[in-house]
Amino acid sequence: MGLHSISFISFTMTLHLTRALQSRAPAFPHARQSFLRVPPSHLFSSSASTKIPKKSILTFQSRNMSSAPAKKEFLCILPDKPGAQAKRLEVRPQHLEGVKPNVASGAIVAGGAMLNAHPADGETPSFKGSMMLAVAENEAQVLELLNNDIYTTSGVWDMENAQIIPFKSAVREAL
Template sequence: MATSLASQNEWLVILPDKPGAVERRLAVRAEHLKVANERAANGIINFGGVMLDEHIKEGEVPKFKGSVMLISVETKEEVLEIIKSDKYVENDVWDLEKVEIIPFKSALRKAL
């Protein structure tokens, strides 16, 4: 993958979960986040998080809908490589048939 961040394209990636994937998601979440944080430190992932059917309520199983992230690489093919190497794909969480990869250009970013 290219490493010059100044020349990278941004891609908004929407990754719906497969039905019934909550347990599989939770089982590999720590591994998924470890790699995602490494990619963020390298400037590849600019933000990411879980999409919900509703906000998480104390004591209830979360109602996950999928994930969303902003990836900075040159090509859509590189985005697909990143997605396909993720623990959520390896563990049948994300529905690859419904993934959306959208060219994107940030107008505003606010740090957490």
């Protein structure tokens, strides 16, 4: 038996072992993110320029699944209280500064003002409220974020009529 035949047999045994182990993976749901692989140190090049395992035993690696809970998106529709236009304009610089850390941390991924109509050039917009796309573990975290915003504490947003809607982005692009 030549070297090429032994390498082929070793490769075939490795392939069958890999398939057998992979077919067992669903029996271990806690190892969902686990995977089989041949470490680069266990490979050599054959004359056919293909990588063949040096050993017929594969290593099994698993990822620690104690990661943080998954974050979810929430669409926030935040209407302004009637007559809040002047207060909104007064505290707007503080609102924009307060939003920056939440944007930097990924807690807010989109947002802006909702208008009654697009203003003509040079006109002050007539605000209707705000829209925000927040990322959090749950709705309670989003509500906490909104309640700490100056638009809420200064009485601009009508939180009794605010909507926090579970959301899944398909497309997100800046202007």
